[in-house]
Amino acid sequence: MEFSGFDTRGYRTVDVRTGYGEWVESYEDTVEDVMDLALLERLVDPVWPEVERAADLGCGTGRTAKWLRDKGVARIDGVDITPEMLDLARRRGVHDRLVEGDAISTGLPSASYDLVICSLIDEHLDDLRPLYREARRLAAPNAAFVLATFHPHFIMTSGMPTHYTNAAGEDVAISTNVHLISDHANAGLQAGWRLAELQEGVIDDAWVAVKPKWAKFRDHPISAAYTWRTNG
Numbered sequence: 001m002e003f004s005g006f007d008t009r010g011y012r013t014v015d016v017r018t019g020y021g022e023w024v025e026s027y028e029d030t031v032e033d034v035m036d037l038a039l040l041e042r043l044v045d046p047v048w049p050e051v052e053r054a055a056d057l058g059c060g061t062g063r064t065a066k067w068l069r070d071k072g073v074a075r076i077d078g079v080d081i082t083p084e085m086l087d088l089a090r091r092r093g094v095h096d097r098l099v100e101g102d103a104i105s106t107g108l109p110s111a112s113y114d115l116v117i118c119s120l121i122d123e124h125l126d127d128l129r130p131l132y133r134e135a136r137r138l139a140a141p142n143a144a145f146v147l148a149t150f151h152p153h154f155i156m157t158s159g160m161p162t163h164y165t166n167a168a169g170e171d172v173a174i175s176t177n178v179h180l181i182s183d184h185a186n187a188g189l190q191a192g193w194r195l196a197e198l199q200e201g202v203i204d205d206a207w208v209a210v211k212p213k214w215a216k217f218r219d220h221p222i223s224a225a226y227t228w229r230t231n232g
């Protein structure tokens, strides 16, 4: 679904590579762990230390992979479309292999990963189906696909796109799409995944502590984490 109908900010919008290429230096100071890592913490499935090899789609600076390593995940390959984000990930050194490419056609080997993970990238895709299909291609037997995402309710209610402040002090939006829960459900089921777990994050005390202005959104859902499983 197009974001423009919900936009209350009217920021100039740039494509993903341009946006993250500029946001890269301040990205980790602005992204909040409570958005995605707090939800990953709540997932019962997968059991992180049992994961042997993960594919990290839209790996960015390696923030997700660092969290996975700390949980005991042994080997992680990362893919991202923005070279500047990959440069930071390379310096961080938590991936075994880093590839510049699109999350929907990664070039990584088929049926090779017992975890495919994708955190905070799908709002940049206009269609979820190719992402779910690529994750399924990468998945080894009995693999999990974990996807952490913005909740559609929050994007619609807040009218805020994914955005950053550039060096000139201008607020700039990165092209954003709204995906309904049913878009995820249908894309996952069509790609041959079975939904094993779904967690939703709401604006709670932890959120208000880091974003006091968002007290007005208290109890609104802001993010979600899905665990999908192969059927065999």
Ligand SMILES: C[S@@+](CC[C@H](N)C(=O)[O-])C[C@H]1O[C@@H](n2cnc3c(N)ncnc32)[C@H](O)[C@@H]1O
Pocket: 016, 017, 020, 031, 036, 057, 058, 059, 060, 061, 062, 063, 064, 079, 080, 081, 082, 085, 101, 102, 103, 104, 118, 119, 120, 121, 124, 125
């Ligand atoms: C919000 S960051 C998330 C990075 C990391 N997963 C994290 O949680 O910190 C989004 C990342 O997705 C990447 N990205 C967006 N669309 C992509 C695509 N189609 N293929 C690969 N990477 C993409 C961007 O370059 C950016 O690094």
